[in-house]
Amino acid sequence: MAVTEAERALEAAYRTEKRRVLATLIRLLGGFDAAEEALHEAFAAAAQRWPREGVPQNPYAWLVSAGRFRTIDRWRRETRHAAALPDLLALAEPFDEPAMPEAIADDELRLIFTCCHPALPPDQRIALTLREVGGLTTEEIARAYFATPPTIAQRIVRAKARIRDEAIPYEVPGRADLVERLESVLRVIYLVFSEGYAATGGPALTRADLCAEAIRLARLVAELTGEAEARGLLALMLINEARRPSRTDAAGDLVLLEAQDRTLWNRAMIAEAGEMIGSAFARRGVGPYTLQAAIAAMHAEAPDFAGTDWQAIVSLYDVLLRVDPSPVAALNRAAAIGMRDGPQAGLAAVDAVAAGGGLEAYHLSHAARADFLRRLGRTVEARTAYRKALALVRQDAERRFLERRLSALEDQ
Structure with missing residues (x-):
């Protein structure tokens, strides 16, 4: 060889x-x-x-x-x-690769539940699992959490020491303890997928291996628990994965949703996710992941970008913000308002979210503001906002996109 x-x-x-x-x-x-x-x-x-x-x-x-x-x-x-x-x-003793006919036999699933044991503080649970199960570096985790690599490294070391010192078992918990740990488990799987779908840094915008791993683990958790939110998370990831091939062009550059080739989307994945979402809404088992999946489904099921039901998307974000408020969800709602009501309304909504704090170091906040300013013809302000976004972005494809937008404005 x-x-x-x-x-x-x-x-x-x-x-x-x-x-x-x-x-x-x-x-x-x-x-x-x-x-x-x-x-x-x-x-x-x-x-x-x-x-x-x-x-x-x-x-x-x-x-x-x-x-x-x-x-x-x-x-x-x-x-x-x-x-x-x-x-x-x-x-x-001689080792044979284990047969794994049931989800509970999967070593990675056992590892996730060990890393997400309630004896560990939430920040340690997530950092440890992203490192040990997701394979992310401390730098990647730090960027995802707006923390420093030494801080993340310390969390991981402390989590390992606690698992060792308290002899936390390497096992999937029984039914009585399962729900207690499920929220952390779903959060970790979501973050692993997010890093694969929109990498925080590096030359490639997406990482297919992380997306596939997160989906596999989400299926195991959904089958094991039968919980609606586990299925909601799986639905969300399936829709996003279905659209992933259209997010970059042949050169690896970012393609916005409005310009994506929808014939590249995996309709079987979208249909499977739609069934899960419908089942969750019928059972009234609607949590933040199911709501995000429903929003993604609105985009995926629209015949084209112009045919997107922005009113329904804004309404779903209203519910999401009541169930699980966050600055990022509020920013996404503001962007949807801009698509529904025009760039002036979108800019006002983005500025209102920014005024609430928590997004100053988030490059997409400045990029969203820059885009609305660009569409309003406020070129000087748009340039400033794009420069702020560029100062914060860590991903090469996103950087190239922002540079192109800025360059086009500087030619005006």
């Missing part, structure tokens, strides 16, 4: 299997630190052996076995683990 072929296979395994391998190693080795070290050793071994021996038929099982056995060998050599030899012998 050519080295380049092995390298491509290793890169693909790292991209698609890393999170599942880590989750299984945590279960097998009993802790985050040991599993993370085993993960690095497994990929190091693969980098050495795959070019010589060929890529294994099941990279996931190979990596799990390599990481586990290297860890066991190291523990055996360390005298401080001498008392654990019986346990090590049990760990050394």
Whole structure:
């Protein structure tokens, strides 16, 4: 096998299997630190052996076995683990990739519920799960939370220590405890998908691997719990994923909703999501994710951008803001008002939201204001707003889009 072929296979395994391998190693080795070290050793071994021996038929099982056995060998050599030899012998039993006929058997699902244990503060739960399950870097998590990387790193370290010190079990909770942890679990899955759908930084606007992983995990949670909001979150992600291929052009540049090729949208995903949303509304099981899914469905089901029912979208945002108020939802409502009532009304709505605080460091707030100013012909003010947005944006495709808008205004 050519080295380049092995390298491509290793890169693909790292991209698609890393999170599942880590989750299984945590279960097998009993802790985050040991599993993370085993993960690095497994990929190091693969980098050495795959070019010589060929890529294994099941990279996931190979990596799990390599990481586990290297860890066991190291523990055996360390005298401080001498008392654990019986346990090590049990760990050394031959490993077969587990059959997973039910959602509850999924290692990543177990890991999510462990990371979202109520003994952990909410900020630690989300940071830890995004890092360990979502595979996001501390920098990516920090940008998503408007925090510094050292702050996020500290949250992750503290969360791991608490799981270890309090012996929090690596398991999906029983029914009695499930609902208590579901909100954090759904929030984490939502944030993993959001990073895939609109990356906070880097060269690509979207990350298909994160979107696919979040949808897979959302399906597992929805099947396990049967909760309406779990299905609402899945519906929201399916609609957004259905539209993702049209969000960038061949050069990787951002394409706004009004200019997207709707023939590229996955209508099967949209239809599946629509059934889930209808079921939730019929059962009156409507929460923030279901409401966001309903808003996304209004966009997806419109025949074209001009045919969008902006009145219905504004009304749904009104309900969302009562159920789950947030500055970002208020900003989205303001943008919808602008589409319904014109740029002057939209600008007034955006300014009212900005006056409430919480969005000064959010580049899309300044971009929305800039767009309404541009449409009103207030060129000087629009340039200023675009420059503010550019100073805050971290994503390359979004930066290029804002630069093009600014450049067009500077030519006027």
